[in-house]
Amino acid sequence: GPPQEAGGDIAQQRLLQMDCLPGPLIDDSYLPSCLATADSDDVTGPSPPWTHTPYCRGESNYCVHTSTNLYGPDHGVIIIDGGANKTDKAPAVLAVERIAGPDAATLTRRKEPDPPAWEVRDIPGKGKGVVATRKILRGQAFMIDHAAVVADMRFPERVNSVDGRDMLREGFERHPAGKELLALARSSRDPDNAPEDIIKTNSFSVEIGGKGYMVIFPKIARINHDCRPSALTRFNETDFSNTVTAFRDILPGEEIAISYSSFGLTSAGRRKTLRLKWGFTCSCSLCTAPEDELAASDARRTKIQQLNDKVMKLVEEGTSTTDKDVAKEKLNLAAELYGELVEAVEEEGIVPHMGDHHEALGRLVAAAGDVEKAREWLRRGREEREEFESIGRGEMA
Ligand SMILES: C[S@@+](CC[C@H](N)C(=O)[O-])C[C@H]1O[C@@H](n2cnc3c(N)ncnc32)[C@H](O)[C@@H]1O
Structure with missing residues (x-):
């Protein structure tokens, strides 16, 4: 698609979100x-x-x-x-x-x-x-x-x-x-x-x-x-x-x-939300993990959140300017930061497959002008998405 669409696609990406229980009504x-x-x-x-x-x-x-x-x-x-x-x-x-x-x-x-x-x-x-x-x-x-x-x-x-x-x-x-x-x-x-x-x-x-x-x-x-x-x-x-x-x-x-x-919260935020909204004290594997493991996870999730915000902002700026050089600079930086985000998400293991992320990165790289590199990311993204979806296709576990 045309480069301008890259911003919209990323912005619409529901990066850190999935079905949530609504929590107790007051x-x-x-x-x-x-x-x-x-x-x-x-x-x-x-x-x-x-x-x-x-x-x-x-x-x-x-x-x-x-x-x-x-x-x-x-x-x-x-x-x-x-x-x-x-x-x-x-x-x-x-x-x-x-x-x-x-x-x-x-x-x-x-x-x-x-x-x-x-x-x-x-x-x-x-x-x-x-x-x-x-x-x-x-x-x-x-x-x-x-x-x-x-x-x-x-x-x-x-x-x-x-x-x-x-x-x-x-x-x-x-x-x-x-x-x-x-x-x-x-x-x-x-x-x-x-x-x-x-x-x-x-x-x-x-x-x-x-x-x-x-x-x-x-x-x-x-x-x-x-x-x-x-x-x-x-x-x-x-x-x-x-x-x-x-x-x-x-x-x-x-x-x-x-x-x-939501995955965007750090451990304290998650515990608070689960307590307030769902009324229970979380004793999940991460909430009860050793302190250093929890701290590393918190640091990654904070970084993911910050990188996500920065990328959104850069994409927004890069797609709303009429100055082509500025657009390229912003989108290049966005692609670079998104690459870091993809690494952190992969390490934290909070999304089922990296396909969507790789495709989003591909569209960003394309918008910034590097068609060859973009093709490579899009191909990887598609392959990963298809692999994940095909593993269980047809037969249930
Ligand atoms: C949708 S139900 C899940 C099934 C429930 N454990 C049962 O016995 O039917 C939600 C409730 O399960 C408990 N629960 C779910 N996840 C928990 C967790 N990570 N730590 C502690 N309690 C949890 C809480 O009591 C919560 O209100």
Whole structure:
């Protein structure tokens, strides 16, 4: 592409970010609703894929929508969502209707092998966790899960607490796996608010139709956090599936972990975030590593963050100037610093493969004018990305 695009590509790169759990909602965050009154008589009977009449409460547009067999008899879903007004269908409701609709035939739902490559075990200090039962290779997708509960991220602000809790209670009751969901981990012991607490402790934040949702994937909910994770999750909006892929080789008996927080923070920042947002004291492999190892990791992550900021700034400056010499100088320096960043990221081992980084570096080098060198980086990047993606293709661990 034209050189000017290099800046945009880098800026859009989600360098230090992956799926994160949203963290506990503040207990008093249920605010009185200021939205129009929904007429609760004005609901139609259930039609497929819905198996229940929507359960609507109070003065909001929010309802619980239930499909007890969206993915076959063993996997239902409840959606807690509201449109802009009470006749508008919310994005997650439309998504379920699309998933179950005529397009469903083209959905090839991947199944996990039997027996799976993992099992749930008690992990000292962390409650339960997921452990590999056989060797899982880097790049292999070894767990596939589907959304069981989908709740609008802003539902707690938009619906008052009494109505909100009532809707969650009813939703969990209607859910065919409601009992299993209620047995998931909880960060508080308030017996009156089990569903709310379970959403706080176990949901992922994902986007559906451009809107933010808290989603429970019941199997993935058993995977603990690690600041140097061995796996990553990928949500697929078109079928509400979430696939867990190995970051690196995982040995039999090893606990499998994902990262709940962003990689850009140093250990103190991560511990604080995990404490405040998720309500637990992290005892992951890095948080409990020897002091010098932790210090080295912190230094690298600080450096990565600083280099990233500098590169962004240089790219921004280099692509917004009309002076060609200045542009070249800025982009050359950006490419040099990005090279250092790539080294530090590789050493810290916090991204699953370096392909995207190498390609980004290639585009930067191209923008700075060195076409030969750029080709080499782009080729390496593509190869690495393809290698990672092909390792587990077709077969699951
Ligand atoms: C999504 S659940 C993970 C599965 C959970 N351990 C269970 O028993 O079902 C999140 C909870 O697991 C625990 N947890 C996860 N990662 C942890 C870690 N690195 N150190 C300590 N506790 C952790 C915390 O209690 C947290 O609230």
